[in-house]
Amino acid sequence: MVELTITGDDDDILSMFFDEEFVPHAFVDILLSNALNEDQIQTQSVSSLLLTRLDFYTKNLTKELESTIWNLDKLSQTLPRTWASSRYHKEA
Amino acid sequence: YMNMSYDRLKNQVLDPYERARKVQLALSKVYQTSFLLRGALLYIHLSNKLNALSKTAQLSTSTAINLASLHYQLEITLEENKNLKSLRKIKQLDQDIVSPNKRELITFLSLQMCKECLNSIKIKSNKEIISQLAYSLYLLSSQEFESAINKIVLSNVTMSSQILSKILNSIRMFPDAFNEVVEKGYNIYILETLLQNIKTDNVTNSSRSIAANKSRLGNLLSEYTSMKSKAGSGTPRDLFWSKVSSAFKKDFDISVNRGGPVGKSLLKNKDFIINTMKQSMKKSSDNSDYQSYLDVMLNSVSISLNK
Incomplete structure (x- = not known):
């Protein structure tokens, strides 16, 4: 089974870690x-x-994580206003 | 509006957040796998090297020193990666290659070191090789290092005691005999300075004593003195002179108490014995730190002589 995953395609091995x-x-x-x-x-x-492949995953996952966090962070700056406006609509 | 806001929240915050959590978890697992595998590969590589090197030929001093360094690197690899030990592959390599080789190596290094310290000529001309052997042995096992030093000191004690015991019947020959003992004491002094010059600052040995770690003394002599053993604490010279003194005291007391011509001769030559010791002991060290050992030796005869 292990032999299989190692020779399997990228997604096979990557999904294992998820x-x-x-x-x-x-x-x-x-x-x-x-x-x-x-x-x-x-x-x-x-x-x-x-190991080479794991290094590759590490690089890609780190990149993905960074951009997700960056997006969430950017969003959190606009979010209170969105919430405030939705509460305003509800009360109205 | 509510639904629109919620959808927006879900799409822009909750989903990305959930994805980020999963990615983070996966990333941590990739990292753990990578770290463990890297450590295991290093261990396999080092044990292969060890295996190849130990198979080449009859164990020589230089090969043994190289092997000891490999063992130390293996030790560090395990130290840095605590989970390695529980991998079956690593256990097997340890059991089949590393541990048996380590035992063999310790025996060899310990024996070789004792041989190199056998007499004055050897100890003076082989300082470099003795230092390397001592350091290698220490890297493998601090206990075995300590016991090798003890062995060397005690074998010198035995020889010295025999020399002094024989001379009691013909005390006029005492200076020659005592000089011989002082020469052995000087050998131990050389051994001591040699150990003092071997720094251990960079050694991270798990079997190292906690006391030594705390005080960060950083050389092999201080490592030795900080270890507690059956032979007693202190430096190799402390051990040497206290053992020689107590053995001599016993023999000397018996001879004096027995009386007869031997006992009388010892009492008559009281000043001669004491002066010989005072003169001779200067040669037991390259500096003036021999005074306390002179006192130890004077102690061995003073009580009997002052009765």
Whole structure:
């Protein structure tokens, strides 16, 4: 299963991290244990390949998070006025 | 208006907020996975290197020193990434490669260090290698380091005690014998200065004593003295002279109390013995810090002689 996700497409692996049940420690444990008796070099190359991808996700997710927070922050400056005007309409 | 406001709120605030929460959680999981995997890869890499190096040939001092450095790096890797230890792969590597090699290495380093400190000629000419061995041993295990130093000191004590014990029957030969003992004391002095010159400021050893960590003394001599052991606290020289003195005192007391020609000769040569000690002890150190050890040695004979 782990082998599959590693060779699967971007979204497969990325969606794994959005799963609330996902436990990093258990994942790494299984990943490395599957290769327990396999070629050491194989394990290392698969792992470093995955690491490269994780770095890529980190960059993208951070970017997304930053822009979302920036948008929310910008919105919060206009929001009280929106609320105030809606309350005004309700009372009227 | 209400519905429009709510939709706007949902689209512009609640949904993005919920998405941000999820992204943050996912990001944290990506980070944890990445951190753990990176640590594991480093551990695997280092243990491979360790395995290859230890298989190359008969263990030599320089290989052992390199291996000790690898062990220390492995230790740091585990220290920085606490969850690594519970990974099955890491446990297996530790069990199959790292731990057995560490045990073997400790035995080797400890034995090698004792060999290099065996006599005055060796200890004077091999300062550099002794320093490296001591530091490597300390990196692997502070307890084993301490016990190796104790072993070296105590073997010098044994030799010294035998020399002094033999000479009681022919006290005229006392200066030669005592000079020999002082030479051994000087070796311990060299060992002590050598340890003092090995800095441990950058060492983050989990097995390091808490006391040493607190005071931040930062060299191998202070690390040694801060450890509590069966052999007693203090510096190697403290240990050496107190042991030599108490062994000599025992022998000396017996000879004096037994009386006869030997006992009489010891009493008659009281000043000779004391002056010899005073003269000779100067050579036990390169500076004037030998006074307290002279007192310790004078103590071993003073009570019997002043009866």
